[in-house]
Amino acid sequence: MRPAPILLAMLLLAGGYARAAEPEQVIGGSVESLLEFARSRHPEFAALRAEAEAATARVEPAGALPDPMLRTELRNVTNEGNDAASANLLPPRIGSARYAISQNLPWFGKRDLRREVAGAGADEAKAKARAGWLELATRIKLNYAQHHVHLSSIRYAQENLDLMRRVAETARTRYASGFGSQQDALRAQSEIIAMETDLVMLEGESAQAAARIRALLGRPGNVRLRPPEKLRPLPPVSQLDMVALEARLKANNPQLAADDARITGAEKGRELVARNRYPDVNLGISPTQTRNRVSEWELMFEINIPLQQGSRRAQEREAELNLEAARLRRQGNLNQSLAELSESLAGLDVARRLESLVTTGLLPQAELNLNAALAAYENGRVDFAAVLDAHRQLRRARNELVKARGDQQMRLAEIEKMVGEEL
Template sequence: MTAATALLLTGAVAGAAEVDAEISRLIETARRMNPEIQVMALDADAAASRVGSAGALDDPKFKTELMIPRSTPGYLPGRRAEEELYQIRQMIPLWGKRELKRDIAEWDSRKARASQAEVENQIGYRVKVAYAEYHAAHLAADETRGLLGTMSRLAELARVRYAQGPGKQQDITGASAERGTLMAELARMEADRRRAQVRLNGLLARAPDTPLPSKPQPRAVPAIGTRSVEALLDRAMLDYPAIRVQQARIQSADTSRRLVDRNWYPDVELGVGAVRRDGRFEAYQAMIELNIPLQVDRRRAEQREAAAMTGSARAKLDQLRLEVTTELHEAHAMLGALRERKRILREVSLPQARIGVESAMRGYELAREEVSGVLLAQQTLRRAIVEFVNVTFEEQVRLAEIERLIGGEL
């Protein structure tokens, strides 16, 4: 390997690392500032706080009764109570119901955390796509400016030749018309760049006109052929936040079903009391109270509901896994195809089209080529540029999709 080649490779690696670091900073900013993520974080904190109170005993109840005889010979209450009753009662769930309630709260907390991770994952994906749109608009605008310079040069040559005699008026109009078309396209691309800037800053909860990198570059795309789709699927099944959300939902529903089954068993309420007569405590009480689960229809309906909720959660997980498998296979295949298309455009189509434009321009300068030939070569180059920009953008989107599905960087 020559020193020049080594220097180029080192610069490419450093540039790719800088781009990845820039996007990582944008994603980290979105995670800290995006209101949607903040809402999910607060919901997760609330769910975690509920774990501590789940399964706790209810507050005890205090009860007092006064027995006041009526006055004689009237019917109004007497002046003092003959008997006073004081009681304290505590309901105590049995059969592990409190533990099951704590388990439900714990799974709900895990589900909330996974939901927060899913929102962060989606925001990260949207940041990557918005950045890719921003880069694509920049790339298209830069290439269009180059084409516009060529058409300006052609229009000037056509005017000179027409002024000197051998030129044609339609050469000037043809070159000028093409130049106007490129100017209109450039204005549209600037609008696209501005829209991508606004969208990206919106994801970061920043002002719409906050500056972004003036020379954005696409992220380096790993060689997808070295990453088997099966290995990516294994990562997705473990790390995709939406799958973890559904798994936590299944566990919560299943634990709720077990709690409903335990509701067939009675709970107990314990109590103690004291009886006071004529200012003296003369008797004490000990109480035990059981609820009788006689409402069979209600409990069977609750069991059917809990079983249906558990089955629904499992079916949703199966559907989600199927969708992830399909989307990951599709993105994997398309990313490989896009990589090859981009290589052909970069190494064959674009260089040949640029050579064609320069050759046609030299031919027109030497009066060996007509304006129509230059315009045809320029339009061929323009189509190649448009396809290259589209393929570059689509490649970045597919990369972001794979990373969204596997829940991390590729």
């Protein structure tokens, strides 16, 4: 075998190995890195951007003049009454040829209105693309917060489980020494099994949250997700004023922007339908060729006669109803957005206050109660039920803390979706 094919095969194999050995991209750890990746790589958002660009590209053609028309008429192609021996299709060898060039001219203002209607459609498409991104970003933020909640719950569950194993060991030691009952050791073991079951469920929920995040990123290949490392800081209370947020919502909410563009398009559409009361004009010029010369010129002027008044009134009524529907839809969306904003703001305030109560009061008290109950149980001053109750109080306090922090992040994401921007 010649060496050239062998060398070529080795190079191809080396190239394939190099591509296979490309390092994978690692993202995650913070919600900002996930959002940045999704903005550049998510196929649905890319499709929305492409649709907005397509709508923008329709604006200029909407107001352009229609293409002119060229018509050719060949007269007396059979050469009846002429000296020619037979029929022909060449203009110099028939009776005459007539050429007509015509251009349709819409009534004054129609082209501008058509362009404005298309421009409103482009603005609506851009607003929908922005709304689609906010929806995607909100879902990423929510699932990131849920994943962080699951991981924090898993960490606390493992700590609680280790603590309960210590309690179970104490119960077994007391039972072996004759100071405790077998029932205490059995109850401790049952509690451990229940906690291990909860831990397995939490780990499953965490894996599901990670899978949802990967799906929201477009299921990228050669990408590994880091687990959430931190939550976003909450804005100061001064930025969470309802009046200020309501003003930002009215100014930046993409759904309302799309509604405004739809209203503008409906208004311009109504004006365009009203202009249909006036005729369009068609101008033309027509030279006639006889043999090898142009023997005459003709000018043409044509208009359409707007006689179908019943049809036109129905179109005008349709345009009015479309405008009314667009305005009512915007009002309905505004009311819904304000209601959701108020609800999310109240939920954020409750979650923030709950975190403060748990952090400063409930959690430290539960830890003190458990330490005191453990010490008293080891000395035989309280029964096992007191220890178990104190341990459950600590677990409940930790769960409330994790849930409150997760709720704050979820409410914050919902508020940012309503106001259309980051806080």
